[in-house]
Amino acid sequence: MFLHVRKISSLAATTAALVTTVPYCLAQEVQLPFGTVQMDGDLPARSAIPGLFSQLDFQQATQAYLWALPLVAYAQWQKESVDKFGARxxxxxxxxxxxxxxxxxxxxxxxxxxxxxxxxxxxxxxxxxxxxxxxxxxxxxxxxxxxxxxxxxxxxxxxxxxxxxxxxxxxxxxxxxxxxxxxxxxxxxxxxxxxxxxxxxxxxxxxxxxxxxxxxxxxxxxxxRFLTPGGTDWSGTQPDGMEYWQRLWEIIQREPVNERDRFYMAMLANLGVEKGKPFEPNTLQRKALQQGAAAGKLFAETNTFAKRFANVRHWPDRHWEYALFIADPSQRVANFDQLWERTAWFYEAVTDTKGMISTTPGLGQAYLGAYTDSGDAWLDGGKNYHLHIAPNPPAKQFWSLTVYDTATRRFVENARQKSDVSSREQLQKNADGSVDLYFGPQAPAGKESNWVQTVAGKHWFTYFRLYGPTEAYFDKNWKMSDIQPGD
Incomplete structure (x- = not known):
């Protein structure tokens, strides 16, 4: 037993007095974010062990879910291409x-x-x-x-x-x-x-x-062979629940293990998702996988739609963010790999090339994302919004603005079957060349060409793409407003 003893020298202490501090290891219980752990001296009580292992498995599943997002997205798309389109x-x-x-x-x-x-x-x-x-x-x-x-x-x-x-x-x-x-x-x-x-x-x-x-x-x-989906329904969105882990198990059977991923593979093996072995998780493993997928998705949404990376906003006083915030397509910087930047992008999007993060004026693309309105509220498909695009957007080729459903990260599915507007269309322009765009369930009168229909009951976000971004984009001399609530 550990005991801290301090001798007291004072008028009141004519006899030896001991002041003891009970250390952590003698606590009867420990409060942790996931609950109270009963202690037995300096160890968890035997009765607490199953709960601690359950929590450890849940945390491993959550982290493995976030780590695997880019791999599962491609595996899902590939499976859909084979099953739905007959692609080889x-x-x-x-x-x-x-x-x-x-x-x-x-x-x-x-x-x-x-x-x-x-x-x-x-x-x-x-x-x-x-x-x-x-x-x-x-x-x-x-x-x-x-x-x-x-x-x-x-x-x-x-x-x-x-x-x-x-x-x-x-x-x-x-x-x-x-x-x-x-x-x-x-x-x-x-x-x-x-x-x-x-x-x-x-x-x-x-x-x-x-x-x-x-x-x-x-x-x-x-x-x-050139194929076409031909209007077939298909989905490249990472599946939920146990299907997510099934897709991950399938793809890791076919792929070599990168050195940087071996600890994650250890976590997965502990959960019944292992290379070279059948996918047969037991009851406790299935519980951890299901809970990990549910929590992982919430963390992914938070990490994507409310990015906390430093300098993620293109203009500090605007809500437009760099949707793609990976410094290099290798996902590697000086001392670490960009796990959270990677997780943010590949939850909401697919593919990354040098052209997508080009810093050469007139070459490649730029992606700005907006997930909230000017008041920092989520964009609501049942409400009306307005966006003013200043004259001369800095795009050598063209610009486009596309609206996506936050639940699927795919086009908003509206009655018009049109989820974007672009400079390649015949848009109504103001006298100075600026453009006003509108979002909501119904088009403002006479503004149909500049309107994207949203769906009540669904949140949405948008990408503003610049093809061949020019110097005015990189030096930020050109500026665009936030998305404003109201007509």
Whole structure:
């Protein structure tokens, strides 16, 4: 037993007096955020042990949920592509319509997407022929780290080129002359492109020239397959509950373990989600997984829609934030990997390339997100709002504003089947060239062209995208108002 003794020298203490301080280890109970723990001397009471292990498992599940968000998002999308569209490795799916893009997390509604998945452990080194033209995109691994950009922000700089993607652990072919060579750290990869050409015929011609084939078949590459969702309902949103862990278990069976993730894999193994073993969690593990998924989602929403990163606001006196706050597509900075910045972005969005965080005026894209109105209240689909966009938005190519449902992080599903406005449309402009936009269940009279319909009972958020952001964006000389409640 530990006892702190202090001798008292005073007139009142004619006899020795002892003042004792009872230490933590002798407390009968300990109050912690998750409840009261009964103690037995310097140890938890035996009766408290099951509850402490239950809490430990819950905390592990919560942290594993947040860690796995980018991996589960791609695994979900890949599964939907196979099950709903019949896609095979190397196939490209062309998403053109509002309905086809509806399943993509925070999709851009203005330009078409050409996206597909490849499994390098099955195909071996993969070749991608990228045509010349105004395109943006690249290849990313399943942790959503950019492997290589293609198009305007890639090494071909929009002139077109031939790319060679090497599987993890594999040797590069002896002759790689004429290729842009990049290596993946995961077996599964996403191939994603956007065509920025405004003319539909020219855009279609560019898409038709993209080729994906095995390096081993380079002498006589087979014609690639282009698919379309064709209006099929599908969802790239990470599933809830046990389905989240099922999807995670499925993908970790196929992927190598990165050194940086081994402790998380230990947490998952403790919960019955283990590489090389069946997914058969017991009753206590299932309880922890279900509670961890529910709490993890709340933490993810908080971390995404109320970001607490320093300097996350583009203008300090406005509510517009950098939606994508990852410093480098590797997700790595000097002394750590950006776990929380990664978690914020990949809960609400998918993919990350160098072009998406470009700091070169006139090149790449910029993403500003608004999650609250000017009074810092959540944006409510049953209320009316107004946004004033100052003249001359700093975009070399165009700008767009898209509205998303916070529950799904996908387009707001409204009766109009239109969730965005952009500078490529015929918008009503003010005399000085500024634009007023409106959001709400009903359009203000005569303002339909400048209105995005929201849905009562649902919260929403928005991205303001700048394609080819100019110097006025980076030096912040151009400024936009907050979203204001009211017409």
């Amino acid at each position: 490795t190397g196939d490209l799916v062309v998403y053109t319509t509002w309905k086809d893009k509806l399943g993509i997390l925070t999709a851009n509604a203005t330009t078409p997407y050409i996206l597909g998945f490849a499994e390098l452990d099955k195909s071996g080194p993969l070749v991608i022929d990228m045509p010349a033209g105004p395109t943006a995109g690249g290849v990313g691994d399943f942790w959503q780290r950019a492997i290589v950009d293609m198009g305007q922000t890639g090494p071909d700089k929009g002139r077109g080129g031939r790319y060679l993607i090497i599987p993890p652990g594999a040797q590069a072919p002896a002759n790689t002359q004429g290729y842009y060579v990049a290596r993946s750290e995961t077996n599964s990869v996403l191939l994603g492109f956007r065509v920025l050409e405004q003319d539909p015929a020219k855009a279609k011609a560019i898409v038709s020239q993209i080729k994906v084939y095995r390096y081993s078949e380079r002498a006589h590459p087979a014609a690639g």
